[in-house]
Amino acid sequence: MKLQKVENIEFTEGGVCAAAGFRANGVQCGLAHAGASVTKKKNDLAMIVSDTECAAAAVYTTNKVKGAPILVTQQHLKNGRAKAVIVNSVNANTCNADGVVKAEKMCELAAEVLGISADDVIVASTGVIGQVLPIEPIANGVKPLAEGLSYDGNSRAVEAIMTTDTMPKEAAVKFELGGRTCTMGGMLKGSGMIHPNMATTLTFITTDADISPELLQRALSDVVKITLNRVSVDGDTSTNDMVCVMASGAAGNTPVNKENADFERFETALYAVMMNLARMMARDGEGATKLIECVCTGAETDKIAETISKSVITSSLFKAAMFGEDANWGRILCAVGYADADFDINSVDVKISSEAGTVEVCRNGAGVEFSEEKAKEILQQEVIDIIISIGSGSGKAVCWGCDLTYDYVKINGDYRS
Amino acid sequence: MKLQKVENIEFTEGGVCAAAGFRANGVQCGLAHAGASVTKKKNDLAMIVSDTECAAAAVYTTNKVKGAPILVTQQHLKNGRAKAVIVNSVNANTCNADGVVKAEKMCELAAEVLGISADDVIVASTGVIGQVLPIEPIANGVKPLAEGLSYDGNSRAVEAIMTTDTMPKEAAVKFELGGRTCTMGGMLKGSGMIHPNMATTLTFITTDADISPELLQRALSDVVKITLNRVSVDGDTSTNDMVCVMASGAAGNTPVNKENADFERFETALYAVMMNLARMMARDGEGATKLIECVCTGAETDKIAETISKSVITSSLFKAAMFGEDANWGRILCAVGYADADFDINSVDVKISSEAGTVEVCRNGAGVEFSEEKAKEILQQEVIDIIISIGSGSGKAVCWGCDLTYDYVKINGDYRS
Numbered sequence: 001m002k003l004q005k006v007e008n009i010e011f012t013e014g015g016v017c018a019a020a021g022f023r024a025n026g027v028q029c030g031l032a033h034a035g036a037s038v039t040k041k042k043n044d045l046a047m048i049v050s051d052t053e054c055a056a057a058a059v060y061t062t063n064k065v066k067g068a069p070i071l072v073t074q075q076h077l078k079n080g081r082a083k084a085v086i087v088n089s090v091n092a093n094t095c096n097a098d099g100v101v102k103a104e105k106m107c108e109l110a111a112e113v114l115g116i117s118a119d120d121v122i123v124a125s126t127g128v129i130g131q132v133l134p135i136e137p138i139a140n141g142v143k144p145l146a147e148g149l150s151y152d153g154n155s156r157a158v159e160a161i162m163t164t165d166t167m168p169k170e171a172a173v174k175f176e177l178g179g180r181t182c183t184m185g186g187m188l189k190g191s192g193m194i195h196p197n198m199a200t201t202l203t204f205i206t207t208d209a210d211i212s213p214e215l216l217q218r219a220l221s222d223v224v225k226i227t228l229n230r231v232s233v234d235g236d237t238s239t240n241d242m243v244c245v246m247a248s249g250a251a252g253n254t255p256v257n258k259e260n261a262d263f264e265r266f267e268t269a270l271y272a273v274m275m276n277l278a279r280m281m282a283r284d285g286e287g288a289t290k291l292i293e294c295v296c297t298g299a300e301t302d303k304i305a306e307t308i309s310k311s312v313i314t315s316s317l318f319k320a321a322m323f324g325e326d327a328n329w330g331r332i333l334c335a336v337g338y339a340d341a342d343f344d345i346n347s348v349d350v351k352i353s354s355e356a357g358t359v360e361v362c363r364n365g366a367g368v369e370f371s372e373e374k375a376k377e378i379l380q381q382e383v384i385d386i387i388i389s390i391g392s393g394s395g396k397a398v399c400w401g402c403d404l405t406y407d408y409v410k411i412n413g414d415y416r417s
Numbered sequence: 418m419k420l421q422k423v424e425n426i427e428f429t430e431g432g433v434c435a436a437a438g439f440r441a442n443g444v445q446c447g448l449a450h451a452g453a454s455v456t457k458k459k460n461d462l463a464m465i466v467s468d469t470e471c472a473a474a475a476v477y478t479t480n481k482v483k484g485a486p487i488l489v490t491q492q493h494l495k496n497g498r499a500k501a502v503i504v505n506s507v508n509a510n511t512c513n514a515d516g517v518v519k520a521e522k523m524c525e526l527a528a529e530v531l532g533i534s535a536d537d538v539i540v541a542s543t544g545v546i547g548q549v550l551p552i553e554p555i556a557n558g559v560k561p562l563a564e565g566l567s568y569d570g571n572s573r574a575v576e577a578i579m580t581t582d583t584m585p586k587e588a589a590v591k592f593e594l595g596g597r598t599c600t601m602g603g604m605l606k607g608s609g610m611i612h613p614n615m616a617t618t619l620t621f622i623t624t625d626a627d628i629s630p631e632l633l634q635r636a637l638s639d640v641v642k643i644t645l646n647r648v649s650v651d652g653d654t655s656t657n658d659m660v661c662v663m664a665s666g667a668a669g670n671t672p673v674n675k676e677n678a679d680f681e682r683f684e685t686a687l688y689a690v691m692m693n694l695a696r697m698m699a700r701d702g703e704g705a706t707k708l709i710e711c712v713c714t715g716a717e718t719d720k721i722a723e724t725i726s727k728s729v730i731t732s733s734l735f736k737a738a739m740f741g742e743d744a745n746w747g748r749i750l751c752a753v754g755y756a757d758a759d760f761d762i763n764s765v766d767v768k769i770s771s772e773a774g775t776v777e778v779c780r781n782g783a784g785v786e787f788s789e790e791k792a793k794e795i796l797q798q799e800v801i802d803i804i805i806s807i808g809s810g811s812g813k814a815v816c817w818g819c820d821l822t823y824d825y826v827k828i829n830g831d832y833r834s
Contacts, residue, residue, distance in 0.1 A: 063754040064756075095750055096784065097783050129750065130746060131784070323830045324830030330547040330656075334482060337483075337656060339481075343481075362547070366513060366547075404829075408826070409737050412734050412741070413743065
């Protein structure tokens with residue numbers, strides 16, 4: 001699947017190591033969970049470290065059940081500053097009586113080996129909920145993890161945060177701020193418990209741009225709303241999800257500390273990274289074979305457009321029809337109809353589109369004749385666009401989802417073993 | 418699966434023909450839809466007819482897209498009176514420009530052959546959305562349909578409303594009103610596009626009790642809220658769903674026309690029928706292998722308990738774990754955590770229960786030790802209870818759902834063909 005272009009933004013390589021001054025690494029420290037017969041041979045512990053202290057910001061899950069690492073990171077980011085990230089997969093360290101102690105311990109272990117303060121460490125965990133986190137594998141793992149840090153270690157780090165992900169998810173961009181070239185890159189994990197509600201995944205972004213913690217937080221909060229919060233894989237909002245960004249200032253641009261043109265350019269760069277990570281996450285939703293983009297236009301407000309678009313991409317019936325490559329547009333209209341938003345159902349037009357072409361299937365809320373053969377050809381592609389127009393307003397939104405497949409059931413019918 | 422008992426209510430046989438004076442029938446009139454290679458050899462057109470005029474009430478889908486039959490039935494029931502039902506499966510007669518004309522025509526055809534007024538006919542359709550309903554098969558079918566009406570024709574009628582249902586769903590009860598024995602029976606179709614929001618299915622209930630249209634409507638609206646509205650198969654609220662009840666008065670009881678003890682007894686009978694139909698619908702959710710009942714107690718209000726319970730039974734991750742018979746209770750707590758309700762997550766206890774026993778898996782929001790072996794044995798049963806206690810309030814609710822299986826994907830990946 002190709003990256004989606006954004007005006008004035010140039011893509012580059014290197015994920016979280018793309019920006020100057022960021023090292024990363026991942027190792028297999030040997031975390032396993034009760035019921036697992038064999039630990040997969042993959043990295044399970046990662047670190048990202050900046051050469052200098054960074055402005056830092058984060059957005060967290062809205063689930064009432066919050067993983068212990070979330071609680072600890074919230075404390076550590078109160079001052080808007082951070083220097084390193086430590087993150088493990090396999091075990092979510094959530095719903096455990098000793099969770100906060102263990103999450104603090106992870107920060108201390110990282111701080112010690114890096115010679116920094118534990119308060120400057122961001123901690124995250126993803127995996128099974130409700131199993132006690134064994135700290136020994138992490139205590140043993142941090143030394144080789146730190147020793148192996150390198151300015152091109154992003155691939156080892158991204159592998160360590162994957163759970164049911166089938167592919168690593170990284171994106172990086174170059175952009176201009178005040179005549180200086182800045183770089184920003186990120187990595188993300190999916191691929192289940194993904195539903196639009198604040199941060200919906202673990203995402204780590206690094207940049208060498210110079211920006212104040214306040215504006216970094218504002219940019220992140222703005223961009224999350226129109227990227228990660230518009231993805232749904234299964235309607236489940238995880239307990240551990242977090243997106244964080246660290247900005248080192250190494251690029252030497254005039255510091256961004258007000259909402260000027262540079263701030264807008266920074267937000268555009270952040271959008272380019274996060275939108276593409278969001279699309280990758282949806283495409284790699286558990287068991288998915290297709291990325292579904294639902295574009296809604298003509299609404300009175302963006303919010304109405306978003307509600308309608310989300311209603312479509314979260315419909316199990318629609319998702320199963322996409323897997324079956326069946327142009328059963330009645331299910332699209334059904335999902336539009338039960339969206340909790342105010343609009344005239346009799347003004348709704350629907351088109352189905354992909355690289356193979358476009359067919360209109362519904363006009364003014366009623367079916368129109370179309371070629372089932374052409375529709376089938378369109379639906380056989382990897383990226384499917386559902387284009388919904390609901391009137392003449394200026395509100396619009398795009399949301400991303402995936403098809404519902406046998407493999408989703410397989411993966412989740414027996415996740416723990 | 419056994420019927421669930423309700424105090425002072427005795428179960429009986431006969432579905433919509435259980436009550437005195439109701440005849441029913443079903444025939445295969447030959448409706449087919451575009452893309453279907455072979456029409457399944459099953460009835461697709463049904464009729465229920467009362468010997469005398471009935472008080473009648475209905476509750477309809479809340480989807481903005483409403484099937485044409487819904488619009489016509491709403492008109493016909495304005496006077497709170499009806500004498501017959503005509504219903505077809507295969508084609509939903511929804512999102513068609515000529516939908517209302519066709520639905521009216523179905524009423525006229527039924528009225529003509531029965532010698533009654535078209536205004537006294539309730540019409541319903543279920544099946545594919547957005548394909549023009551061919552009226553000829555129905556016009557040809559109504560005569561044999563009417564000729565075959567009998568006081569024990571309920572099995573033929575229930576077959577005609579089945580779509581992806583794998584089993585007919587009927588329930589009937591006997592109850593006392595003012596010293597007279599009354600009877601009430603119903604039939605229901607599932608099994609996809611099922612989500613709690615007003616009526617979520619086609620349900621037809623008949624009774625020989627004497628009750629005013631106003632109180633009949635009140636009883637139906639009350640009972641829908643705690644039965645059908647607490648079922649979810651896939652989160653999709655259909656465009657055509659309707660539950661209607663006809664009360665003939667043939668039992669000769671003192672008419673129920675105020676909210677007295679008789680009204681309460683009537684509501685209890687209606688609850689016994691609809692609760693059992695709701696459980697059957699959940700158990701026969703598309704592709705389902707298990708009925709999942711989620712009981713939430715200790716909430717401040719019933720509404721909070723319902724929100725939490727619904728959040729659990731609609732979680733795709735939880736549903737897939739139930740299919741895998743995996744006691745992954747973290748997913749239950751995750752779904753409790755993202756429920757949009759006000760409560761203390763640190764007071765949540767969770768038990769998993771079935772005929773094979775009960776295990777506590779979570780206390781005060783944190784995991785407790787339990788036997789995985791015992792949990793597996795419990796989860797191998799057909800009916801699984803998830804018991805959630807969230808505090809010391811008196812609010813409680815039970816919601817019904819099912820597991821998420823390969824067959825759900827299979828059925829819905831290729832529903833039309």
